[in-house]
Amino acid sequence: MNFNSNYEELFYQSLRIRMIEEKIAEIYPTDKIQSPVHLSIGQEAVAVGVCHHLKKTDLIYSSYRSHAYFLAKGGDLKAMLAELFGKYDGSGKGKAGSMHLADKSIGMMGSSAIVASTISHGVGSAFASKLLKKEQVVVTTFGDGATEEGSYHESLNLASVFSLPVIFICENNGLAIHSNESQRHAYTIHQHAASYNIKTTYIKEGYDFELIADAMYNIIQDVRENKRPHFVEIKTYRYREHVGIADDHNVPYRSQNEYETWKKMDPLILDQKMVTAFKSEISREIDAAVEFAELSPYPPASELLNDVY
Amino acid sequence: MVSIYSKPVTIKSLSYRNALLQSMSNALSQHSHVIIMGQGVDDHKGTFGSTLGLAEKYGKMRVFDIPLSEEGNTGMAVGAALNGVYPIQTHIRTDFSLLAMSQIVNMAAKYKYMYGGHFNVPMLIRLIIGRSWGQGAQHSQSLQSLFAHIPGLQVIMPSNAYSIMSSYDYAVNHYKGPVISFEHRILYDIEFNENVVYDADPFNSKKVREGSDVTIVATSIMVIEALRAADYVQKTLNLNCEIIDLHSVSHMDKKLILDSVKKTGKLFVADTSWQAYGVAAEISRLICEEDPSILKAAVVSIGMQPAPCPTTQSLEKLFYPSIYDFISKLTFLITGKTHIPDENKISEGYKKFKGPF
Numbered sequence: 001m002n003f004n005s006n007y008e009e010l011f012y013q014s015l016r017i018r019m020i021e022e023k024i025a026e027i028y029p030t031d032k033i034q035s036p037v038h039l040s041i042g043q044e045a046v047a048v049g050v051c052h053h054l055k056k057t058d059l060i061y062s063s064y065r066s067h068a069y070f071l072a073k074g075g076d077l078k079a080m081l082a083e084l085f086g087k088y089d090g091s092g093k094g095k096a097g098s099m100h101l102a103d104k105s106i107g108m109m110g111s112s113a114i115v116a117s118t119i120s121h122g123v124g125s126a127f128a129s130k131l132l133k134k135e136q137v138v139v140t141t142f143g144d145g146a147t148e149e150g151s152y153h154e155s156l157n158l159a160s161v162f163s164l165p166v167i168f169i170c171e172n173n174g175l176a177i178h179s180n181e182s183q184r185h186a187y188t189i190h191q192h193a194a195s196y197n198i199k200t201t202y203i204k205e206g207y208d209f210e211l212i213a214d215a216m217y218n219i220i221q222d223v224r225e226n227k228r229p230h231f232v233e234i235k236t237y238r239y240r241e242h243v244g245i246a247d248d249h250n251v252p253y254r255s256q257n258e259y260e261t262w263k264k265m266d267p268l269i270l271d272q273k274m275v276t277a278f279k280s281e282i283s284r285e286i287d288a289a290v291e292f293a294e295l296s297p298y299p300p301a302s303e304l305l306n307d308v309y
Numbered sequence: 310m311v312s313i314y315s316k317p318v319t320i321k322s323l324s325y326r327n328a329l330l331q332s333m334s335n336a337l338s339q340h341s342h343v344i345i346m347g348q349g350v351d352d353h354k355g356t357f358g359s360t361l362g363l364a365e366k367y368g369k370m371r372v373f374d375i376p377l378s379e380e381g382n383t384g385m386a387v388g389a390a391l392n393g394v395y396p397i398q399t400h401i402r403t404d405f406s407l408l409a410m411s412q413i414v415n416m417a418a419k420y421k422y423m424y425g426g427h428f429n430v431p432m433l434i435r436l437i438i439g440r441s442w443g444q445g446a447q448h449s450q451s452l453q454s455l456f457a458h459i460p461g462l463q464v465i466m467p468s469n470a471y472s473i474m475s476s477y478d479y480a481v482n483h484y485k486g487p488v489i490s491f492e493h494r495i496l497y498d499i500e501f502n503e504n505v506v507y508d509a510d511p512f513n514s515k516k517v518r519e520g521s522d523v524t525i526v527a528t529s530i531m532v533i534e535a536l537r538a539a540d541y542v543q544k545t546l547n548l549n550c551e552i553i554d555l556h557s558v559s560h561m562d563k564k565l566i567l568d569s570v571k572k573t574g575k576l577f578v579a580d581t582s583w584q585a586y587g588v589a590a591e592i593s594r595l596i597c598e599e600d601p602s603i604l605k606a607a608v609v610s611i612g613m614q615p616a617p618c619p620t621t622q623s624l625e626k627l628f629y630p631s632i633y634d635f636i637s638k639l640t641f642l643i644t645g646k647t648h649i650p651d652e653n654k655i656s657e658g659y660k661k662f663k664g665p666f
Contacts, residue, residue: 059392092425102424109391110424114415120381121416124388124396131370132342132393151411154381161376307426308460309486 010209017044025245035097040068042239047072049212059107060139061118064099066111074106078292087296116149126166141169145176156196159229168231173238178253190233206236237262325496328470329359332477337367345372347399379408390432403436417487418461429485446617451582457558464559466491468532470501475511493530514562520549523575531579574605584612
């Protein structure tokens with residue numbers, strides 16, 4: 001695929017993720033996907049912007065809301081959908097499901113359903129990168145809720161004490177399931193992170209993939225060259241419910257107004273010209289991947305006890 | 310577990326502590342990707358001497374003290390393992406590993422399976438059972454059953470210096486998954502004089518004494534107690550005990566145990582921990598499910614009393630099974646008669662211990 005500009009390329013990738021997520025939402029009621037899905041709709045630009053300047057050999061860890069990162073890091077859509085369908089050709093042979101997407105070949109090292117549990121993995125992989133002189137940058141992504149966990153604070157401290165090439169990405173959508181950040185935090189995330197003597201960047205335009213990618217370009221370079229951590233908080237907005245596919249703005253834990261405000265800034269909604277230009281090509285790819293997932297076999301019974309030490 | 314590993318080792322008089330130091334040093338010198346991380350590994354005490362001088366020799370990037378962040382540290386070890394490092398993590402008390410439980414149980418144990426077999430997490434977590442005088446409720450626990458319950462963990466309890474040398478060599482050089490090793494603090498000062506050449510899988514259970522009257526399955530320091538008890542009953546009552554050093558609590562050699570109990574008809578389990586849902590319960594499950602008819606008598610087990618460990622010596626000595634309990638229960642199982650042993654001395658290791666650390 002040839003693009004005329006960076007904007008076009010990033011737009012395409014973001015739109016592709018949104019359309020994939022929407023397809024998943026469309027299939028979900030059929031029960032063909034029997035794995036809880038935490039959709040990235042509304043947050044695509046963050047993953048695309050974060051991953052754009054990463055090398056294939058750079059590593060990334062994510063949470064249960066990881067579809068966007070898996071795709072943005074270069075993961076195979078067919079393997080992802082087969083995984084969601086519980087099929088043998090999935091990235092985790094069907095044993096992983098939506099919450100545990102990973103693919104070592106593209107440096108997507110794991111995604112976990114335990115909040116904050118992969119933050120320290122990013123720190124450890126960055127330690128290995130430094131010790132073994134691999135010149136990799138390691139990214140670890142998590143939501144604002146994860147910053148309440150002890151191991152988040154432990155990880156920031158460890159990264160700073162050992163001066164490790166890790167980039168912490170806090171995708172702040174302001175919600176932990178149904179509770180608002182203001183109910184949970186006595187601190188401001190990026191300000192507090194800075195107290196660990198880590199360079200921090202705050203981006204409030206989580207819909208702007210170009211701005212995020214540009215900021216990340218400099219951050220990645222600094223972290224790679226100087227072997228020190230960087231913390232990035234990116235404000236974003238979750239369009240759908242925490243887990244599942246519904247729009248739950250009818251429930252009064254958050255406001256319809258806030259949703260409308262974010263939508264008014266969303267390039268995937270605003271730039272319909274681009275949407276029209278790319279839509280059919282992306283649809284074709286998705287349909288082929290869905291077909292692949294449908295046709296893929298379930299893992300054989302012998303897989304039940306395979307891969308246990 | 311099937312293994313092609315075969316590395317005969319002959320050791321002449323080596324203490325558990327020196328075996329640890331030597332195995333740590335070997336791992337660091339053989340591989341540049343091995344690190345040791347843990348509280349105090351680089352200080353003047355060097356984890357009870359088991360890491361002494363290694364930071365100076367191999368550098369602070371490879372042998373280093375860590376912040377008191379058990380969960381974060383274990384996650385760091387997992388992440389390092391995923392990117393080519395072999396981490397050896399130490400906890401100077403087993404009890405502290407409870408703070409890292411999520412990383413051990415939710416992450417390390419599941420990493421291979423959960424992602425479809427594409428990842429390995431080779432790492433060694435050394436947990437020291439702090440039992441000695443006055444360590445109380447939170448510095449003395451034997452938590453092997455908690456870990457052995459979880460599929461994906463290899464849980465071992467090396468009972469002697471040889472076992473340390475072979476098991477740690479195997480862990481670092483051959484094994485691909487997370488290994489949880491329980492080192493009993495009291496074993497550290499014991500000298501082992503073995504000239505035995507083993508060629509079995511180092512994680513396997515081992516028969517350490519042939520006998521026909523009873524099968525004793527023991528873990529960690531209870532292997533030493535079992536050997537003492539067996540010596541005593543042989544000398545005084547001419548009874549012959551077969552002893553199996555269970556070693557791997559998670560991957561026990563079921564056939565070795567079944568064959569032995571089939572031969573002796575009697576099973577005595579001596580574990581370092583509480584009995585409920587523990588090692589004796591698991592071995593009893595094995596026998597009951599495979600063939601309960603091989604038992605000629607009810608199973609007997611000894612372990613800690615069902616309470617947190619008391620600190621005062623008057624209660625602590627009741628809390629742990631004594632050699633007196635061991636011998637009297639053992640002889641009753643074999644002969645059906647009461648025997649009052651004149652052996653009630655504490656083991657060599659316990660005598661040597663001078664607190665507090």
